[in-house]
Amino acid sequence: MPITLRKLDSTAADFKPALSALLAFEAGTDDAIETAVTTILADVKARGDAAVLDYTNRFDRIPNGGAKTAADLDIGKAELDAALAVLPAAQRDALNEAARRIRVFHERQKQELGGFTYTEPDGTVLGQKITPLDRVGIYVPGGKAAYPSSVLMNAIPAHVAGVEEIIMVVPTPDGVRNQMVLAAAAIAGVTRVIAIGGAQAVGALAYGTETIAAVDKIVGPGNAFVAAAKRRVFGVVGIDMIAGPSEILILCDGSTDPDWVAMDLFSQAEHDELAQAILLCPDADYIARVEASINKLLPSMPRHETIRTSLQDRGALIKVRDMAEACAIANSIAAEHLEISAEDPQQWADQIRHAGAMFLGRFSSESLGDYCCGPNHVLPTSRTARFSSPLGVYDFQKRSSILFVSEAGAQTLGKVAAELAYGEGLQAHARSAELRIEPQPKPRF
Numbered sequence: 001m002p003i004t005l006r007k008l009d010s011t012a013a014d015f016k017p018a019l020s021a022l023l024a025f026e027a028g029t030d031d032a033i034e035t036a037v038t039t040i041l042a043d044v045k046a047r048g049d050a051a052v053l054d055y056t057n058r059f060d061r062i063p064n065g066g067a068k069t070a071a072d073l074d075i076g077k078a079e080l081d082a083a084l085a086v087l088p089a090a091q092r093d094a095l096n097e098a099a100r101r102i103r104v105f106h107e108r109q110k111q112e113l114g115g116f117t118y119t120e121p122d123g124t125v126l127g128q129k130i131t132p133l134d135r136v137g138i139y140v141p142g143g144k145a146a147y148p149s150s151v152l153m154n155a156i157p158a159h160v161a162g163v164e165e166i167i168m169v170v171p172t173p174d175g176v177r178n179q180m181v182l183a184a185a186a187i188a189g190v191t192r193v194i195a196i197g198g199a200q201a202v203g204a205l206a207y208g209t210e211t212i213a214a215v216d217k218i219v220g221p222g223n224a225f226v227a228a229a230k231r232r233v234f235g236v237v238g239i240d241m242i243a244g245p246s247e248i249l250i251l252c253d254g255s256t257d258p259d260w261v262a263m264d265l266f267s268q269a270e271h272d273e274l275a276q277a278i279l280l281c282p283d284a285d286y287i288a289r290v291e292a293s294i295n296k297l298l299p300s301m302p303r304h305e306t307i308r309t310s311l312q313d314r315g316a317l318i319k320v321r322d323m324a325e326a327c328a329i330a331n332s333i334a335a336e337h338l339e340i341s342a343e344d345p346q347q348w349a350d351q352i353r354h355a356g357a358m359f360l361g362r363f364s365s366e367s368l369g370d371y372c373c374g375p376n377h378v379l380p381t382s383r384t385a386r387f388s389s390p391l392g393v394y395d396f397q398k399r400s401s402i403l404f405v406s407e408a409g410a411q412t413l414g415k416v417a418a419e420l421a422y423g424e425g426l427q428a429h430a431r432s433a434e435l436r437i438e439p440q441p442k443p444r445f
Contacts, residue, residue, distance in 0.1 A: 151184035413433070430444070
C-alpha cells in the first residue's frame with residue numbers, strides 16, 4: 001500500500017499556516033504521569049534507598065524476588081570490563097573508534113573554552129575562571145531500546161570537561177543488562193553504574209540517598225516519566241534539556257540519489273511515530289522521484305510501520321522557489337538535524353542561523369553524526385535550536401568571574417558604584433564602595 005505524504009508548496013497562499021500546523025507539537029502534560037512522578041519524587045526524597053528499591057523491583061520486574069539492598073543495584077567495574085571483553089570484535093572496535101572520535105572533538109572544544117584575565121592600567125585584574133562540575137548523573141534508556149551511543153555522547157564530554165564523578169543510571173527490565181551499554185560505560189570512563197531507571201532514578205540523582213550522592217546536573221534522554229521528573233527537579237540540579245521527538249530537515253537541490261534522501265528521511269522516522277522528517281527542494285520532478293523511492297524502499301524496512309506512521313502524520317515534501325528560500329524556511333523550522341544535500345553545500349550553510357547540527361554534502365548522512373563523526377548527537381529539538389546548543393564540554397563546566405581591584409582602581413570604580421547605588425536607594429552598597437575612596441566622601445543619608 002503506497003504511503004501518502006503531505007505535500008506543500010511555498011508559493012501557495014496557505015503555506016505559512018500549513019507549515020505552522022505541520023511543525024506544531026505540544027508535548028503537553030499527562031495528569032496521570034505528573035501525579036505519579038510527583039509521588040515518586042517525594043517518596044525518594046523522604047525514604048531514599050528504600051523507595052528506589054521498591055520502585056525498581058516493581059517497574060523493572062527484577063527476578064528472584066528483586067534486589068534486596070541498594071548494593072544489589074550497583075554494576076561494578078569488573079562487570080563493565082567483562083562486558084567489553086566479551087563483545088564481538090567488530091562491535092568493540094566500532095565502540096572504541098566512535099569513542100576516540102567523540103573524545104578528539106570534545107577535547108578540541110575544551111581548548112576553545114579557556115578562561116581569561118586581563119590587567120587594566122591601574123592594576124585591576126578582571127577575568128573568568130572555568131571549573132568543571134563535581135558530580136553529574138547520566139540517564140541512559142534501557143526499556144524499549146538501549147543506546148550505547150548515548151553513553152559515549154553524554155559521558156565523554158563530561159570526562160573531557162574534568163568532572164570527577166560520572167554516575168550512570170540505566171533501567172534493566174526483567175533484570176537484563178545490555179552488554180553493549182555496559183561496555184560503552186567502560187570505554188567512556190563512567191565512575192559508577194547503577195541499575196535503576198525512571199522517575200525514581202532522577203529523584204535519587206537529584207536529592208541523593210543513603211548510598212547515592214546527589215549530583216550537580218542530570219543529562220540524557222528518557223521516557224515521559226523521566227522527562228517530567230527532570231523538569232520537576234530542575235533548580236535543585238541542572239539538566240541538559242527536555243527533548244522532544246527526533247527531527248530531520250533535508251535541503252536538496254535535486255542532485256543527490258533520491259534513494260539516499262528517502263533513507264535519510266527514514267533514519268529519523270524510524271525512531272518513533274512522533275518523529276518528523278521533511279524535505280525542502282526547488283525541483284518538483286525530483287520530489288516525485290524521492291516519493292517513488294520512499295514507496296519502493298519502505299516495505300523492506302524492519303520498522304516500516306513506525307516509519308509509515310511518522311511520515312504520514314508529521315512528514316512532508318515541500319516545493320520551494322529556490323535554495324535561498326529553502327534556507328529561510330530552514331531558519332524558521334530550526335531543526336534538530338539539518339542536511340544540506342547539494343553541489344555546493346557551504347554557500348547554503350552560510351545562510352543558516354538555526355539548526356542543532358548541520359550535515360553538509362550528499363555523503364554526510366545524519367546517521368554518521370548519531371554514532372561516530374565526533375560532534376555530539378544530543379541536540380535541541382522542537383525549534384529550541386533558535387536559542388540552545390548541542391550538548392558539549394561547556395555543559396559540564398561553570399564560569400566564575402574574577403575581580404581583583406587595585407587600590408587605584410577602587411578610587412575610580414568606587415565613585416561610579418556609589419553613584420549608581422545611591423540612585424537605586426541601596427545606601428550600604430554606596431558606603432561599602434565609598435569607604436575605600438581617599439578622602440572618604442560624606443554619606444548622602
